[in-house]
Amino acid sequence: MIEICDIRKSYGDKRAVDGLTFKVEEGEILGFLGPNGAGKSTTLNIITGYLSADSGVAKIDGTDILTDPIKAKKDIGFLPEIPPLYPEMTVLEYLNFVYDLKGCKLPRKQHLKEICEVVKIWDVGKRLIKNLSKGYKQRVGIAQALIGNPKVLIFDEPTIGLDPRQIIEIRNLIKMLGKEHTIILSTHILPEVQAVCDRIVVINKGRIVANEKTEDLINAVDGSRKLVAKIVGPEEEVLKALRAIGGIKTADVLGKRDTDSISYLIESQDRVDIRKPLFYTLSSKNWPLIGLEGVELSLEDIFMRLVGKEKEKETGKKSKRGGN
């Protein structure tokens, strides 16, 4: 549905996007991840035709955005980083304007009402956009993208500035939209991607560092898992026993909260499940295990490791060259 082939874009001397290539299949929700300044927004702006790439091709449903922009743009609904709203208009005036702008053919009243109900802005329809809260403005931005029921939806950080309840609502909304649309969701919040996306593309400095199915990404990054165990028992001995278990890389005291139990941070070796040996060891010593939870890798962790791997590869290549 969306095809990006070797896209490059520089701003003066600064390389913003440096040879990106990826595809998004029909009906897929793609998470587009990267730290600030990685080139996410630039890439999305190129896909939507707001910017032109220095080289490379972006195709929407087989139509090149550069050679046939009007046809390609008909299939795109785009929510940019800053929602493109006119503050002096009311919500409904604005949506009617977008409806006309996109040359939408669906029945006007019904279509706009449906969209307003989906993103829950029907009750603010007659208010001026400038008087809306950030969360509502964001939703009007999403509503705008949905007008005309385009095949492709592109959201640039849609949950930024929203409160937790709204974030969950928007995520559910995107999930629901994903059933009928192809979606690119740009973000730097990992749980968001995990909750919503089928596949993740991670970019850094304008280059792809990972392009994996969501569930594979964390494993692909690093097989080791971190656990936090709450154990009742003498600190020194527990630590000694933990470190003696095969498959445990490190074990450290994380903190003491209750009077008798202590939390330990345990890191396993790659792809080893240490939960069972941990349990048996503790039960044999009569130290109750009163809590055990996995520590999810944060985006920062994943990211640092991906970038770390990249660097290793680069230095590896260089040393190989040096060897030759």
Add this chain to the structure above:
Amino acid sequence: MLAIYMRELKSYFLTPIGYVFCGMFLVVSGLAFSECTLMRQSTTSIGEYFVWMMMIFAILIPILTMKLFSEDRKSRTDQILLTSPVSILGIVMGKYLAALTVFGVTFIVNSFNFVLLFFYGTPNATSILMNVLGIFLLGAAFLAIGIFLSSLTENQLIAAVSAIGVNAAMLIISLFSSGIENSFFRTVLKWFSVIDRFTPFTYQMLDVSAIVYYLSLAAVFIFLTTRVIEKRRWA
């Protein structure tokens, strides 16, 4: 294009800009009109009124055009325009025609001033009609200059001030052109002088070349605006 035209037109009156423009236009031109005709109890000095109008246009028209592209760019609303299935020329023309409509309607309302003259004397109707046509075309050209300068910056004030400057320069330039020895430069300067082209209208001549001049001036700046927008995508 129609959607953009309608939105810009509405936006003029959802913000104070439209009212300020209409009000200032009518007040200032009304003052100039009274001074040149009613106060002097004569209809022969109406030509002077049109010279006043040129100066008023040079200053007031940038009020209409200053926000057209600079505001969109600053608030990033240009993203919805440029990612929608509309051509760049369609966007520019939509905005231009909206400004032209506000200008034109105010201009027509203002032209009722001339009706007054017919109550008190026998003014030369052809002369007035020709002058009105000429000055309207001049306004249309100034609008295009304004829209072009608005596309160059995201600061409305800069757009307005530079447009006033360019308009004023095009009015003043004719004073210089006669003093220049080199005939090549003189011809080039004359080409930019909007007053020189206005002269036929004051002589009650329907000069096609003058009409074409003003229209092509507008067309050139509209074209340049589309190029600026197009170029920005590649920046």
